Structure formats: C-alpha cells, structure tokens
Amino acid sequence: MSLVAHSLDVIRRYQSPGGAYPAAPYFSAYQGYSWLRDGAFIAEGVSRHGDAAGAAAFHRWCARVIGERAGRVDALVARRRPIPPGDMLPTRFTLDGRDGEDGWWDFQLDGYGTWLWALAEHCARHSVTPGAVPGVEEGVRTAVRYLSAFWDLPCYDWWEEHVEHRHVATLGAVHAGLRAAVRLDLLRPAEAEAARAAAAGVQALAAAEGIVDGRLRKWLGSDAVDGSLLACVTPFGLYPVDHPVGAATVAAVEERLARSGGVYRYLDDTFYGGGRWVLLAGFLGWSHARAGRLPEARRHLSWMEAQATPDGDLPEQVSDLLLAPEREREWVERWGPVATPLLWSHGMYLILADELRSCVRTENP
Template sequence: MHPTTAEPIGTDALQALARRSHDVIAEHQAPSGAYPASPTFSAYRGYAWYRDGAFTAEGMSRYGAVASVDAFHDWATRVLVARADVVRSLVARRAAGDEPGNEEMLPTRFTLDGADGNDPWWDFQTDGYGTWLWSVVTHAERHGLDLARWADGIAVATDYLAAFWDRPCYDWWEEHVGHRHGSTFGAIFAGLTAAARSGALDAARADAAAAAAERIRATVLAEAVADGHLAKWVGSTAVDASLAACAVPYGLVAPGSPLAVGTLDAIRRDLATPGVHRFAADVFYGGGQWLLLTCLLGWNEAATGDVAAARARLEWVAAHATPEGHLPEQVPDHLLHPEARAEWLERWGTVATPLLWSHGMYLVLADELGLLPPKDER
C-alpha cells in the first residue's frame, strides 16, 4: 500500500523545504566542522554523533555544499587521529585475548570541539564509524576529491571496525547493548567495503577491511535473518526500521533481492502508517513516527523504482515541518505506546526540533526524486 498525505504537496514547496534544510544544517554547523545532532534539545545539545553527522553530510554532499561536508569530515578525522593510540591499544589487547570493557571503547558522541564529553550516555556503538567511512568515501567519489585529506582517520576507523565488528554494542538507538544488531552489521559492512575500495588505505589494511566485510555478510546471512527478513539482532524475530539501510545505502543485501524485499515489506507491514516507527516495542516519547526513517524507507523505494511511494514519503515528511521549516526527530501522530510519552516530556522536554539528521535525510530523498532546487537557485 502506498503512503498518502491529506493534501498533495507541490514540487515548489518540496524544493523550498530542501533549501531550508540546507540552511538549517549550515546555520548550526559548528566552527569545528561538527554537525550537532540538535542545537536546542536538552539531551543532545552540544554533541555530535558520527552516525547522525554522516547521514547529514550525505544530504549536504548531494546538495552540493562541498565545503561544509569537507569540514565535517575534517572534524571526524581529527577526532579519530587524536585517538589513534587508544585504538592501537584496544586492537592489540583483543588480539592478545584481553577483551576491553565497554567503557574503554571509543565513545559514540563527542563535544563539538571533539572532546569525549562529561555527561553519562549509552556510549559504545560501532555503527557510526562504519557509516562515516561510507559517507566520506561516497562524498569524495561524488565530487572527485582526494581522500588523502582524510586517510589517517579512515585508517583508524578501519582498524577499529575490522577488530570489533562482531562485538555486541548499543544499536542505532542507544539501546540493547548486549546484542549484535542487523543495522550495525550493515553500517560496518558498508564502511569497510568503501574503505577497501577507496585507495586511501595501504594494501594490508584494504585486504583486512574487505575480508572483514565478507565475514560480516556471511554472519548476517547465517545468524541475523528471521521469517524472510533481516532481524533486529541476532536471535530476534523482530524488525527494526533501521534495517532498511542494509539494502540502501549500505548494500549488505542487494536492493530488490528477496531478503531486501522481505525486510522492506516487514517494515511497511509492522512499522509504517505511512510515517515510520523505529520498532514495535519503542516507548521513547511514546513511540512516534520518525521523519528520518520515513525518508530512509522512501530512499529504498525510490532506488527500486517505486517513485510514487517514495514521493508520498517525502510529502509526508514535508507536511510535518514546523512553520519555521524545522524538521523534528519524531511526531506523535500514531503513538505505539502513548502511556509512555509523558515520562519523556518530563525528563527531556519537547522532541528534538530541529534534528539535523532529519534535514539531511530529507535532502537525500529529495535528491533521489530529482526534487532538489536547480543548482543555479541553491
């Protein structure tokens, strides 16, 4: 079933929101180059994530904001290079049979100037580093850039992921630390695959990255499939909307393949109305519909030729922009667990608005549909 909005939104309005999305991201990009997750939301303010930033960078790269994206990748590289000795030690310890604690691993988010930060967080995730590798290589390929500028950061991230790709960690949503997650596997696969082909690595690292990527694919196919779709984590039968990324853009499963189709069908069946929920048990702010995930599903639909469905997703997202043209993290149109919403409002205040990741994903889907403004009007 194709998604619909109450009133169709015309191309001019969709292009105007794309301009606004670019402007929101550019306005809030830190002098360091970091893309803050959300400039005002109490729990995110002052922090940047590799995952959020990498997808935001992809949207800005497609828009043509090359200098902005270069600056983000500069920031990401500086953060990694500053921790190169930490990564070398972690990798060596694991190779020697000494498993580091989660608190010793690289953080998932950093302050805008690249420090670790002092606020407690659910802080060991590997998907962000994989998504960043995919993002920086994709950006360089799109614009014909020399990856030597970011090669040192690419090497550090590659070493880290090649050593720890199979270790349980928090998922995209800072939850379920004791599991190995399908979308995390996808992110690392995409990152190591991109790094291996990039030409930015020495031969030994490139070979190690490619070999680890193939082990990831084999592990997923053997252990993280249930009922014809990718599983939220190894041993689960549930679906998570982030799994759509395993087809597009991560390429862990081929778009249009039976496993990709089964995964998208399960997401549409269980989580899309037409806005997209994270997962069925989600209680965060009552379990609303996430704009960035709606764009992700639309991205997959566009990539496999279902342009009508993809445009309807984009229109649904555009219909939820605030009067200021801000896109929130999620909306409460169709809460899965409404009884849980008040707790989060009391704890952290209103939903993150704007969320730069939402704006970045809007740009991605608009580009897929040929709905970015003409280049001479940006």
C-alpha cells in the same frame, strides 16, 4: 522558502566552526554533541545538494577526532577480550572533538562504518582525492583498524539500546564502511586485507544468522523488525533492493512499522511514547525510489514535509499516533519537548528529495 532550501540553511547555520554537525541544537540531551552516524547522513544530504564545503568540513572533523584516537585504538586492539563497553571509542563527541563528560550509551560501531561510507560517497561525487585532504588518511586507517578488530562484538544499536546483542543494522554499516575504505585506497596492505576479511566475515554472519523468514532481523537471535534495517538495503547494500532478502526486509518494515507515511522505530518503542520518526520515512522512501516505486517514495517525502513546524523545522518524531501514549509525559518531563530541529531529519529529507530528483532525470533524460 522551500523545505530543501530551509534544510540546507538550518544545517549550515548550526554547523560548528570546526565542521561538526550538532544533532539538535536546542534539545537538552543532545545539545553540544555530534554523532558520527547522524552527521554522516547529514553530510550526505548537503553533499548531494552542492554544499561540498560543508560536507568536506564535517569529514575533516571526523578524520581528526578519530585519527587523534589512533593510539587508543591500537591499545584496545592489543588488549585481551573481553573489553568493557565503557573502554571503547564513543559514538558522539563534543563539537570541538572531545569525549563527552556526561554518561551516555556510547559504544556503537555503526557510526564509524557510516562515516567511511559517506566519505567515499562524497569523494566520488565531487571528484575529491581523499589522500590530498590533510588528516583524512589517518582517520580512515584508524577507523578501519577499529572496525576490523571489533566488528563482531555486541554493542549498542542505532537507538542506544541493547548493548548485549549484535545488531544487523550495525553489521550493515560496518560492512559498507569497510568496503568503502578499501575503495578510498588509503590503507596499507595489511589494513586493506584485514578490512576485506572483516567485511567478508560480516557478510557470512549476516547470511548465516541475520535472516529470519527471508528478511533481516533486528539482532541475531531475534524475530523482531526494526526501522534501522532499512539502511542495510539502501544505502548500505548488504542486501540491495533487487535481492529477495532486501525486498523482503523493506516489505516487512512497510507492513509492520509504516503508518500513513511515517515509520516507527520498532513496535515496543516507548521513547516519547513511541512516535513515527521523520528520518525513517526518509529511509523507506529512499529504498522505494531505488526500487522504482516512485509514487510510494513521493508519499513519504510529502509526509516528511507535512511534519515541518510553521518555521520549517523538522522534528525527531511526531506524537499524533503513539505506540505507548502513557509513556510520553515521562520523557517530556525528563528532557523537554521532542528534539526540533533534528538535523538528521533535515539531512534525510535532502537525500530523499535528491534521490527522487535523480529518478526523474533518469526517466526523462
């Protein structure tokens, strides 16, 4: 079985009856939970390969769990700041759509923006009228009110760290999500106006404070490079691959974080010793494919394939070239072996495989 076929099978096999994609079905810290961010990219992967039903079920699940919290969002918007991070909406939910009962680094805005972006991509690809899908309008409108009100707040980043900072990858996801929501044409006039204003605010803040040395920075005020910044280029287009800032961001990640086909999260990473992440290789390959650098994109796809277990499962990260090998054991003792399979890794593999397939079709019509 090809890795594309196996990836589709893994994702279908573990998708919950209600539509949620579990992050990793056997990993102790992730088991029983679905993240908006992870799931959105997983849905994008299967949507590209023809599993419209699976992706649609996930989007309906997201719309339901977000829409059910409309009153909570309205109450948050009505409150005076500051609002403690623990009072904000979660970034992950149980597979049946409840808030988790165990503690987590939960206040992350990027997942809500990423879901809106992925929903719009799916609807356009499969000619779906979003307003005809039960519950989707309420979910979209709730997510937009939430992001429009709170986009400028510090929150946890993709890696569930540094809640005190405003992260550029988060800004990129919010910007893409709000623009996508306007295109879906489900918003009331005031909501659409607020979404456009918030997106413009994100763009202005990123231009004024999110750039250092001509490329995007990890968080406002930092000089660091982070693998999550790749998403600001492709697919979110905060600065696309043909923009000097986008090109410089990809180049900085490639120079500082890429090694032999894999990509580190950031240079100070100590999680499981700081290995190279499979899904980030997918993001770097995606940007290379969009830029027409097809040999480089194929190299990252091949590296992702080489990390599969004998059964074809892709892990979260690999442990052969660790940044902090002395820190690996503490995580194994805490949570067990590295998460495998990680459905987001399989989703990103599907995305890059399809992107390269599309590039070949374009080259050879």
